Amino acid sequence: MKSVAEQMSIYEAYHRNPWNKATHFVGIPVIVFSILIPLSWLAVPVGHLPLTAAMAVTAVVLGYYFALDTALAAGMTAFLLPALYLAHAVAQWPMLAGGAMFAGFFVGGWIVQFIGHVVFEKRKPAFTDNLFQLIIGPLFICAELYYLFGCKHALREEVKRLDAARPTP
Numbered sequence: 001m002k003s004v005a006e007q008m009s010i011y012e013a014y015h016r017n018p019w020n021k022a023t024h025f026v027g028i029p030v031i032v033f034s035i036l037i038p039l040s041w042l043a044v045p046v047g048h049l050p051l052t053a054a055m056a057v058t059a060v061v062l063g064y065y066f067a068l069d070t071a072l073a074a075g076m077t078a079f080l081l082p083a084l085y086l087a088h089a090v091a092q093w094p095m096l097a098g099g100a101m102f103a104g105f106f107v108g109g110w111i112v113q114f115i116g117h118v119v120f121e122k123r124k125p126a127f128t129d130n131l132f133q134l135i136i137g138p139l140f141i142c143a144e145l146y147y148l149f150g151c152k153h154a155l156r157e158e159v160k161r162l163d164a165a166r167p168t169p
Contacts, residue, residue: 004068009162011133011140014126023116028141030109036087037102058084075142
């Protein structure tokens with residue numbers, strides 16, 4: 001398994017422009033939330049509680065994040081648990097309303113992402129070369145927030161070092 005710094009340096013190579021990164025602060029959380037809505041429709045009753053695909057996917061992704069970096073995973077948990085709760089609430093709406101919420105957030109989030117890449121970065125997104133980067137994107141944004149608050153200096157330096165050593169994709 002690649003280290004968190006290795007994963008993030010790959011992502012960093014596609015996200016050098018600060019305006020592109022700014023679009024990702026909006027687009028990525030919106031897309032993640034939107035995906036949790038239809039995953040919340042897929043539920044199996046376990047006792048008095050439903051076990052949803054959104055819960056299972058969130059648990060698996062958080063497990064991976066915790067394997068990479070505990071502090072970043074804690075930050076992702078602080079985002080994902082409320083997002084999961086809200087997505088579950090939206091999933092209880094009538095299908096047309098919940099579907100419209102999913103579609104609007106999903107399409108809107110991707111529009112913001114592609115504006116960042118086309119207008120500002122002028123290059124394709126990382127996931128076009130490696131689909132796994134879709135899992136790394138949210139963690140990358142979480143790390144960027146940590147950096148903004150003066151945390152995770154060693155990780156930031158290691159990501160920069162690895163990124164500088166990598167040929168431009």
